[in-house]
Amino acid sequence: MKLSYNWISDYIDLSGIEIKDMVNRLTLSTCEVEEIVPAFPDLKTVIVAEIVATEKHPQADKLQLCDIRAGKFRGKIVCGAPNARPGILVPFAPVGATIPGKDGSGILIQKAAIRGVESEGMLCSALELGLDKLFAGDGLLELGDIVPGIEPGISLGTPIPHDWTITIDNKSITNRPDLWCHFGFAREISAIYKKKLKFNPLEDKVKVKASKLSKKIKIEPGSALAYFGSVCENLKVTATPLWMRLRLAAVGQKSINNIVDVSNYVMLELAQPNHLFDLSTLKEGTVSVALNQTNNVKSFKTLDGESRSIPDNNQSRRLLESFHCSKKQIQILQWVPFLEILSHQRRARSKQRLNSYKPDLAFLFPARKLNPPLPGLDLQFKQIKLVEHFRLPHQPIDRNMIFRFLKIL
Numbered sequence: 311m312k313l314s315y316n317w318i319s320d321y322i323d324l325s326g327i328e329i330k331d332m333v334n335r336l337t338l339s340t341c342e343v344e345e346i347v348p349a350f351p352d353l354k355t356v357i358v359a360e361i362v363a364t365e366k367h368p369q370a371d372k373l374q375l376c377d378i379r380a381g382k383f384r385g386k387i388v389c390g391a392p393n394a395r396p397g398i399l400v401p402f403a404p405v406g407a408t409i410p411g412k413d414g415s416g417i418l419i420q421k422a423a424i425r426g427v428e429s430e431g432m433l434c435s436a437l438e439l440g441l442d443k444l445f446a447g448d449g450l451l452e453l454g455d456i457v458p459g460i461e462p463g464i465s466l467g468t469p470i471p472h473d474w475t476i477t478i479d480n481k482s483i484t485n486r487p488d489l490w491c492h493f494g495f496a497r498e499i500s501a502i503y504k505k506k507l508k509f510n511p512l513e514d515k516v517k518v519k520a521s522k523l524s525k526k527i528k529i530e531p532g533s534a535l536a537y538f539g540s541v542c543e544n545l546k547v548t549a550t551p552l553w554m555r556l557r558l559a560a561v562g563q564k565s566i567n568n569i570v571d572v573s574n575y576v577m578l579e580l581a582q583p584n585h586l587f588d589l590s591t592l593k594e595g596t597v598s599v600a601l602n603q604t605n606n607v608k609s610f611k612t613l614d615g616e617s618r619s620i621p622d623n624n625q626s627r628r629l630l631e632s633f634h635c636s637k638k639q640i641q642i643l644q645w646v647p648f649l650e651i652l653s654h655q656r657r658a659r660s661k662q663r664l665n666s667y668k669p670d671l672a673f674l675f676p677a678r679k680l681n682p683p684l685p686g687l688d689l690q691f692k693q694i695k696l697v698e699h700f701r702l703p704h705q706p707i708d709r710n711m712i713f714r715f716l717k718i719l
Contacts, residue, residue: 321496354467359402381463410440491581
């Protein structure tokens, strides 16, 4: 299991606590920490620069001379990137700065003459900054769309702060399902250091508009402990904000879009598995949760480009949704999400053994038997509201149903 140091610091003040001391205390008191590695390089010495003008290099057809502005600095940089053009904001490593380089060995930037023209630094790509897993594409890293409102002269370490990835040995927390998320570890660290939490995300509430859900929810006896669903209307699917992309990238999650990423974020924040369906594909009038037993196998392709095989039954269809099928990526520009949070019975764990690929949620619920998802919808709505404004018609929960759930607990 991977944790982000910066993500944990959202819930507890870690100032004055060295990361090595925190790792040692966790290892002695709670679980085994396998390793700590930088999630992103330290980019404090890299500056945001604006390309003011460009001209051809007098001695090389594939090179340009870029006149840049970066705070008080104004100078010419030799650049061979095909997307170098006036008006864009790009990372600039001045003389004396150190960047990871394409092979990660580190490059100390020095004043140099390139084909007879002196260059006072280097304009950088995502690969040269060690950010290729976060930002795709060749050429200079264009910051204008990634960090709206950013100004020339600002250190790149401000919007992309240094972070640590902490890897936890899964076996050492097998019997601690409360630790299968960032907030769980924040509470643990809070107890170790006797520090108060900044806030409790489980206490957050989001106002929703009550309306009648067009789909009926039917739970076959023995198939699930609880089921929660809601429709999210007037929702625009866009790129995920940088702060959330950084959190997910630090723990090895690829960013897809704001909706898919929110689903993953809530799971990693609170160990709350959840699924997002395209409402238009739920054609039946009833959303049914049943224990259909079958030996049929269904094949599909996920967003990571891999082909998967899974038993074709209701529970495995929800597992399929957790992979975020590539078909959904194609349809995602025009759709109304239906958010599902489902608490399976433990017997569903046997179905996971039939599938060679285990998604993250397979380790959370029902395998670890986390609490039924009472706060999950509110938290999911909270995170979606941070990336897009929308209206939420919510299905009220029957009072008798609440009492039945409490008896189960």
